[in-house]
Amino acid sequence: MRWLIGGAVVVAGGMVARRLLGGTDQGDGHRQRGQTQRRGPRWHVATVNRPAGDVAPGGQLPEPLAGLGDAVEVQLRPAPGDQGTEIAVRLRDGSRLPVAAAARRATGRDPEQAIRAALRESKQLIETSEVLHPDYPPTTEPTPMNKPLRMATQQGRREGRL
Amino acid sequence: MKALVWEGANELAVRQVPDPQLRNEQDAIVRVRKTVTCGSDLHLLGGYIPFMERGDVLGHEFLGEIVEVGPQVRNHKVGDRVVVCSFVSCGKCWYCQHQQFSLCDNGNTNPMITENVWGSAPGGCYGYSHALGGFAGSHAEYIRVPYADQGAFTVPDEVSDERALFASDSAPTGWMGADLAGVKPGDVVAVWGAGAVGQMAARASVLLGADRVIVIDRLDNRLQMAQTHLGVETLNYEQQDVSGELLERSGGRGPDVCIEAVGMESHSSGPQFWYDQVKQQLRIESDRPIAAREAIYNCRKGGSVFVLGVFAGLVDKFPLGAVMNKGLTLRGAQQHGQRYIPMLLERMARGELVTEHLATHTMPLDEAPRGYDMFKQKLDGCVRAVFQPTS
Numbered sequence: 001m002r003w004l005i006g007g008a009v010v011v012a013g014g015m016v017a018r019r020l021l022g023g024t025d026q027g028d029g030h031r032q033r034g035q036t037q038r039r040g041p042r043w044h045v046a047t048v049n050r051p052a053g054d055v056a057p058g059g060q061l062p063e064p065l066a067g068l069g070d071a072v073e074v075q076l077r078p079a080p081g082d083q084g085t086e087i088a089v090r091l092r093d094g095s096r097l098p099v100a101a102a103a104r105r106a107t108g109r110d111p112e113q114a115i116r117a118a119l120r121e122s123k124q125l126i127e128t129s130e131v132l133h134p135d136y137p138p139t140t141e142p143t144p145m146n147k148p149l150r151m152a153t154q155q156g157r158r159e160g161r162l
Numbered sequence: 163m164k165a166l167v168w169e170g171a172n173e174l175a176v177r178q179v180p181d182p183q184l185r186n187e188q189d190a191i192v193r194v195r196k197t198v199t200c201g202s203d204l205h206l207l208g209g210y211i212p213f214m215e216r217g218d219v220l221g222h223e224f225l226g227e228i229v230e231v232g233p234q235v236r237n238h239k240v241g242d243r244v245v246v247c248s249f250v251s252c253g254k255c256w257y258c259q260h261q262q263f264s265l266c267d268n269g270n271t272n273p274m275i276t277e278n279v280w281g282s283a284p285g286g287c288y289g290y291s292h293a294l295g296g297f298a299g300s301h302a303e304y305i306r307v308p309y310a311d312q313g314a315f316t317v318p319d320e321v322s323d324e325r326a327l328f329a330s331d332s333a334p335t336g337w338m339g340a341d342l343a344g345v346k347p348g349d350v351v352a353v354w355g356a357g358a359v360g361q362m363a364a365r366a367s368v369l370l371g372a373d374r375v376i377v378i379d380r381l382d383n384r385l386q387m388a389q390t391h392l393g394v395e396t397l398n399y400e401q402q403d404v405s406g407e408l409l410e411r412s413g414g415r416g417p418d419v420c421i422e423a424v425g426m427e428s429h430s431s432g433p434q435f436w437y438d439q440v441k442q443q444l445r446i447e448s449d450r451p452i453a454a455r456e457a458i459y460n461c462r463k464g465g466s467v468f469v470l471g472v473f474a475g476l477v478d479k480f481p482l483g484a485v486m487n488k489g490l491t492l493r494g495a496q497q498h499g500q501r502y503i504p505m506l507l508e509r510m511a512r513g514e515l516v517t518e519h520l521a522t523h524t525m526p527l528d529e530a531p532r533g534y535d536m537f538k539q540k541l542d543g544c545v546r547a548v549f550q551p552t553s
């Protein structure tokens with residue numbers, strides 16, 4: 001079950017944090033398969049509502065993606081049905097040990113997280129000319145109950161199914 | 163500044179929080195003049211949506227005056243009296259450009275929560291938990307409005323604050339339900355729920371030419387209100403046989419369009435209420451879909467059912483068999499306000515759409531916890547409690 005309402009927020013929050021950090025696009029079964037097969041890095045793809053010329057004018061990718069440098073491969077292709085341009089990004093070197101990957105992910109240092117954030121931020125820059133920031137200063141305060149949720153939202157745009 | 167904050171399930175408090183700041187060039191800061199309770203807040207209040215933090219400011223349906231604008235705000239200036247759409251949408255992504263504003267790709271700063279829970283992320287919403295962006299809500303003296311050119315609409319002089327306030331959320335929600343359900347002249351439309359959202363859906367159906375519009379609830383004051391102010395028929399489900407009445411009033415066919423405007427905390431006098439209530443409290447199902455089941459059951463063959471009520475997750479005993487075998491079209495959405503608000507303000511100016519009667523109780527922000535209590539318990543005929551933070 002994906003939906004994780006707990007009787008208490010702390011329960012729900014804890015599960016949510018685990019879910020968010022663990023990812024859901026690959027269920028446990030997939031993850032185990034992935035571990036044994038060491039499947040290569042997957043493409044992370046976002047569609048931007050602009051023609052390719054606006055996505056990389058003069059071949060220059062937007063800063064968040066350009067900043068990933070040679071660590072990633074980037075492909076651009078027109079999206080079908082006039083939906084703009086698909087930007088596909090994947091790590092060049094995928095032969096990472098799953099254990100190390102999980103640890104990096106939990107500490108927010110997984111390169112796949114950086115790819116997601118760069119893709120989302122680039123899409124926003126191209127479509128809206130800025131990256132939307134959360135409200136600041138916050139009106140909330142940390143409590144033992146909301147700790148898991150705060151941990152999860154700190155990952156901002158770095159997690160999710162992208 | 164002063165704000166109404168969520169302190170925990172069923173715990174609210176008015177306290178001091180930091181003033182909002184411009185964070186993006188397309189932001190504005192609005193001084194809130196009126197801000198109103200919504201049925202959606204009750205789901206947060208009750209702890210049914212587990213993405214709230216202590217200190218989150220509630221409220222998403224509001225009207226006020228612009229006091230500060232970012233350098234990229236083009237259509238608004240300081241001093242404008244604006245009503246603001248409850249959803250935060252960029253206006254530029256594919257969904258916004260196709261008028262599906264609540265599905266905006268860019269309006270939610272925490273897309274991962276809803277991507278994981280629902281498969282993909284809708285846009286952001288003020289005061290509606292960290293799943294929808296964690297934006298501070300409008301039950302406060304001031305609020306930050308991102309993408310101000312897209313989400314804030316100048317109110318015509320001839321429309322009062324009291325009327326325009328509901329162009330923020332309940333009126334566009336109701337209109338969207340009738341519009342996207344395909345209400346057309348000659349239709350029989352049934353609406354479950356006589357709260358502000360159901361009433362606005364019913365009025366929209368009338369204005370779109372429906373032949374008969376029937377609003378269903380158990381609260382007599384709300385049903386009376388619908389008859390008086392909207393010119394529609396009503397059914398009290400505690401006193402009347404809803405299925406039989408709907409067949410009788412639609413020539414034995416069943417309503418062409420059924421609009422659900424109740425949501426995940428649906429009530430019923432039958433045993434199914436206790437069944438769903440127990441399962442919801444044990445967290446075996448997250449939502450009680452009682453009115454949604456009825457809407458599907460009563461809809462005519464080939465008809466259209468629209469779910470306006472908010473559902474968060476999983477429901478039980480969902481009549482998929484009726485949907486499939488009767489060839490129904492089932493749709494739902496968070497409201498695409500930016501698509502409808504200018505038209506609604508014009509209709510408000512012409513007097514076609516009145517909303518003031520919904521504001522049954524108006525009070526200073528300091529009394530907001532009492533206002534929510536009245537709204538939640540439906541005490542003293544409360545349909546909506548309006549707070550005035552800065553009067």
Ligand SMILES: NC(=O)c1ccc[n+]([C@@H]2O[C@H](COP(=O)([O-])OP(=O)(O)OC[C@H]3O[C@@H](n4cnc5c(N)ncnc54)[C@H](O)[C@@H]3O)[C@@H](O)[C@H]2O)c1
Nearest residue numbers: 201202335355357358359423424425428429471472496497
């Ligand atoms: N889709 C959107 O964008 C959007 C926007 C605003 C509100 N909403 C949702 O719309 C719903 C209604 O909002 P509201 O502000 O009018 O709430 P409300 O609580 O004022 O009204 C709900 C009404 O439903 C009635 N009701 C309960 N069970 C019923 C049943 N089985 N049959 C018929 N009526 C029943 C209640 O008596 C009440 O009058 C909520 O779920 C809210 O979250 C959705």
Ligand SMILES: [Zn+2]
Nearest residue numbers: 200202223331
């Ligand atoms: Zn609402």
Ligand SMILES: [Zn+2]
Nearest residue numbers: 252255258266
């Ligand atoms: Zn958008």
